[in-house]
Amino acid sequence: MIANILDGIVLGLQFGLLAAGLTLVYGLGGVLNLAYGQMAVTAAMVALFAMDAGVPAFLAVLLALVAGGLAGLVLDLTVLRPVYRLHGEARVLLSLLLSLGVAFMVDGFLNWRYPLKALTLGIGGGPVEILGVPMRRGSVWASAITLLTFAALFAFFRYAALGRAVRSVIEDEEGARLVGIDPARMLRLILVLSGGLAALVAVTRSMVVAVDVQAGVSITVSALIVTVVGGLGSVAGALLAGIILGIVSIVAADLIGTYVSLIILLGAAAGTILVRPAGLLGVRD
């Protein structure tokens, strides 16, 4: 049981970071990016091809992060342009449709050209014992990187002027404009950050299990579920919901079965919407 819970936390931290990237973009700009998982997979493929070409792993990971950020920037500069002209529900719907189109295109291309590719970052060395449970070194590394990233995110949003400016747009866009903050620039920044986070999750995930070309849809769905449970626009909510759902997912998969665990996660998201529409720590209703 302890082993399951530890594995759940490993998965949950990645769920949380994944959701943080999705929830910030939604909370900030009313944009639901369904191409999120494809951004992660694209970044993973960049790392894979770089390593195949002989680039050292550390550099390949950096390239993947840059690729993820660039993917966010490209979305902002192209597909999302018409979305920015709309407001409210129409905006959410158009962003959802257009990004889904991007997701299909990227998925189609990757499956056509590289159907068998998968990224695995081997972390050498034997298992590390935690609470008496031998944990794979890759899991420990992935979790440590994820936790450090969360710490950096919290510090950024709490102490950096730019981070506060981003929060101000999430809390009251008109108030933000009145103090001289341009919401469109903050959204562009967060889309780049979100792409970088997607890339980081793909890369750290590959230290635990192989991230293959088909992973995009399931990454997006996981991020969406955790976002709904954690609350839109809340990084802390994403972390909390990620850990809870990670544990639930691993325990359910072990006790019942993998497929059922996904249904349980969807049920958790649906239940959250019914009981607490704003999510655990949501900023907006």
Next chain:
Amino acid sequence: MLEVRGLTAGYEGGDVVHDVAFHVDRGEAVMIIGSNGAGKTTLFRSLIGLLTPSSGTVRFEGHDIAGLPAQRIVRLGVSFVPAERHLFPRMTVHENLALGSYPDRPDPDTMKRVMDLFPRLSERRRQRAGTMSGGEQQMLAMGRALMAKPRLIVLDEPTTGLAPKLAGEAYQALGELRDRGLTILVAEQQVPLAMALSDRGYVLENGAIRMEGTSAQLASDPDVQRAYLGVV
């Protein structure tokens, strides 16, 4: 300092203010009075860039600012305090104030002057804005606007939702700012308070300026007395 000419603005359903012209000179306090629905909020929103005017010019210190977005206009030296305040409810008083000077770091002198003007903000600097009373939120909204070191401060009905005592305190603070030389433009329904503050004023009715004059002239006008000062 501020010169508005032929300003027409509104929403999708049609224009709300028509061909409005007025001006504010440096160091003046000017009021725009009018009843609920007269168009004061629409006029101010189009003035400070939250709403794009359909036509007209707005000049501030020689710049044509009509149609610029609000985030640009505030950097030129015009701060706006909306009636709904638009604070950041989950942030502390101090964080709200610090954001007022974005993108610069909050200037300690300005911060101190704001805290001196509103001592209650100083006592509650770690409290979340959303948990404060209406009067405190109004003070915070004014303080946040001052942190940008504006040369013109524009306030839309600063007494909205405030008890008479707190409304009086808000205007007392505005009086101090005026005495220090800050230029003030205020829209108000509670006309006696605005009149005591202002040098001049305009009466807005059905989206158009119907009357203008010094505060003394307006106060002695029988129509103004009947409509806004409760004189029978």
